[in-house]
Amino acid sequence: MPRQTSPAGLFRPVGTAGFADLRLPPKSFDQQPVEAAATIAACYAAWSLTGNAAWRAAASLAFSWFLGQNDLGLALIDAETGACRDGLHPDRANQNCGGESVVSYLLSLSDMQRFERAGTTQPHTQALSGAWRDMQRSSHQQFRGRLVASDIPKPAGPLPAP
Numbered sequence: 001m002p003r004q005t006s007p008a009g010l011f012r013p014v015g016t017a018g019f020a021d022l023r024l025p026p027k028s029f030d031q032q033p034v035e036a037a038a039t040i041a042a043c044y045a046a047w048s049l050t051g052n053a054a055w056r057a058a059a060s061l062a063f064s065w066f067l068g069q070n071d072l073g074l075a076l077i078d079a080e081t082g083a084c085r086d087g088l089h090p091d092r093a094n095q096n097c098g099g100e101s102v103v104s105y106l107l108s109l110s111d112m113q114r115f116e117r118a119g120t121t122q123p124h125t126q127a128l129s130g131a132w133r134d135m136q137r138s139s140h141q142q143f144r145g146r147l148v149a150s151d152i153p154k155p156a157g158p159l160p161a162p
Contacts, residue, residue: 001058004039011036011065016087030094032087033076033104036065040108044115056115063112066105077105 003026006012013035018027039062047055061069066084068075074093076085084105086094
């Protein structure tokens with residue numbers, strides 16, 4: 001997370017202005033909600049596998065970016081309407097409130113709520129024991145991947161012609 005932390009200790013998403021730059025340090029702007037959401041999701045995944053509290057703290061720091069703890073000190077979300085601005089330019093917030101930004105904020109909020117619901121219990125241990133128990137109980141389940149078991153229903157019959 002050091003590359004995504006400003007000298008002031010705030011979360012700073014990698015700026016999109018430098019995406020085409022090869023082997024150069026990331027640019028500070030334009031900062032976008034999708035980058036914050038991806039960081040929060042990655043922190044949740046890392047925490048759920050390791051239990052390391054540093055990942056939870058990093059997710060909280062990234063989420064606070066939406067709330068105004070960012071390089072410009074401007075909130076990107078409007079709690080009254082649910083809108084989320086499209087990001088930060090070097091001198092102002094982007095005034096657009098597109099769907100991608102709203103979805104990024106809502107996914108981030110959901111991940112933060114998952115942290116809260118989990119408390120101090122790592123979700124992967126719960127998922128592993130639950131998936132294994134469910135697999136043992138059901139003869140028609142197939143194991144897909146390391147932790148995910150799901151029912152595969154039998155087809156009801158042939159599909160009708162279009």
